[in-house]
Amino acid sequence: MISHRDRNAQRISALDERAEALHLKRDMGIADARAMHPSIDVVEADPEADRRLLEGLADWCDRYTPLVALDGADGLFLDVTGCTHLFGGERAMLDDILSRFFHQGFDVRAGLAATPGAAWAAARFCGDRIVVSGEEEALLAPLPLAALRIEPSTRTSLESVGLRTAGAVMAAPRAPLARRFGALLLLRLDQALGRLDEAVSPRLPVAPLSVERHLAEPVTLTEDIERLVGMLAATLKTDLERRGEGARTLALLLFRVDGAVSRIALGTSRPMREPMLIQKLFHERLAALEQDIDAGYGFDLVRLSVLASATFDMQQADLAGEVTDDGADIALFADRIRARLGDGAVLRPVAVESHLPERAVATIPFTDAPCRTTPPKKPDRLQAPKTIFPPERPIRLFRSPEPIDV
Known part of the structure; x- marks a missing residue:
């Protein structure tokens, strides 16, 4: 207890x-x-430990859908619209969820319905049930008032006037119910019955592009993970080319067979979609995190997602088919260093607006994105020869100031 x-x-x-x-x-x-x-x-x-456990279970449920939301302190909402066929249908998916949780040591109850409210009621009051669309009213009618997700004080007030089931509330006139018990009662009822839409707000941003590989035999070696990254990146390249974009932020999710999830993210200085380059970056990142990644009994699902992307600028090749880009090698080198040592390992100077020379420069993580610069010169200076006006900053600063006589 x-x-x-x-x-x-x-x-x-x-x-x-x-x-x-x-x-x-x-x-x-x-x-x-x-x-x-x-x-x-x-x-x-220990509420904090319970919360961390629930968030860990939510991470694991990402294998079924990216739309996972926390429901209070002891529940999860999964929006599996368009996902059930990937697991053999609704019943097969529900059985797989329950079976995997059971083997992890959790005794859970689940419900599947067309509305979050009906699924919530089915899970908590009907066991592992799938509610066919249109049967929400028949499901709710015999259930207690708690199935409507209303406050305990509202339930007590309803019971005091003889309304003890959801069916009794549905049969009562709506206007008196709203006046006496508030609009939330009817809102919950309409949401459960599908009269009003209820969106599931995912706890994590949904990646615009994502590819994954389910493995019959779990992998434990870093080399195997890197090979899978290359294969998944090749699939992503096709989608990125179709959109005319390159990845700026990538995330690698490793789902362990016992429920733990490892999430590895990295950024790029330029939009990138070449599988070999992406594989090199994750090679550096995995090498840096090798001691922190516990494969346990192995990973049975590997997912590569593009969290942020940008327009990919095409470049003209010469007659030999080669593309000359002086900054590409530097950008890749910086990205590999950042992947292994962190963003703070490679910095670049930028000009800062300050009247103090020692504060006129700062450093930021390396990136090819446009940086903040000093204000442009006055229009008349733009048209004048460079030798007429001195530079805006001294070209040399002495450690000890010295007077100048002119």
């Missing part, structure tokens, strides 16, 4: 099936529970 402090008393906040079989229940005082069963095992609640 897990306990929490409520009004200077320790109470049960969660318990397993064996504790329920002993006629213990939530919100019961720990003193009363120990009086009934002195040998019970009680653990103090």
Whole structure:
């Protein structure tokens, strides 16, 4: 059992099936529970640890859809629209989720429906059920008021007037319900029934481009991961060419068989889509993180995503088919150093507007993006010969100032 402090008393906040079989229940005082069963095992609640665990499970659920949202302290919403066929259909996908969670040591309940509200009710009150579109009302009708996701105070008020099920609320006139119990009651009801749309807000930005590879045999070696990166980057290149873009920020997600997820991101100085170059950057990044990446029993899913992209400038090749770009080698070198040592390892100077010479320059992480420069010269200076006006900054500064007599 897990306990929490409520009004200077320790109470049960969660318990397993064996504790329920002993006629213990939530919100019961720990003193009363120990009086009934002195040998019970009680653990103090740790909300922060529970939150981290839930976020870790949400990361793992990214293997099914990028649209994953947290639902309170003990639930997840997955928008699997357009994804179920990749796993053999709705039932096969639901069974796969439940089976994988079970083998990780979690006893979970799931529901699948056309609306988040109906799926939430099915998971918490009907077990592992798939609700066919149009059957939301039949699902909700016999369920208790808690299935509508309303506040406990609202549920108590509804029960005081004889409305004890969702079906009773649906049968009651809407206008009196709104006046007495608030608009949220009808909002939740309409969302569950599909009369109003309810969007699932993903906890992480959705990548515009993403490719992945499911593996029958999990991989553990860095060399195997790098080969997979090259294969996935080749697939991404086709999509990037179609869009006329190159990747500026890439993310590599490694899904471990036991549920852990490793997320590796890197940036590029220029838009990039050549698979060999992308593979080189991740080679450096993986080499830097080799001690921090625990493959465990292996990764069974590898995903490469483009988080940010930019227009890819095409360059004219000469008669020999070669492209001359003096800055390409420098940019790639800087990217490889940054991938291994971090963005702060390669810096570039930029001019800063300041009347103090020692503050007129700063350093930023290396990038080919346009940098802030000093204000342009006055129009009359642009037309004049360069020898007429001196430079805006001294070409040399003495460590100790010296007077100048003219």
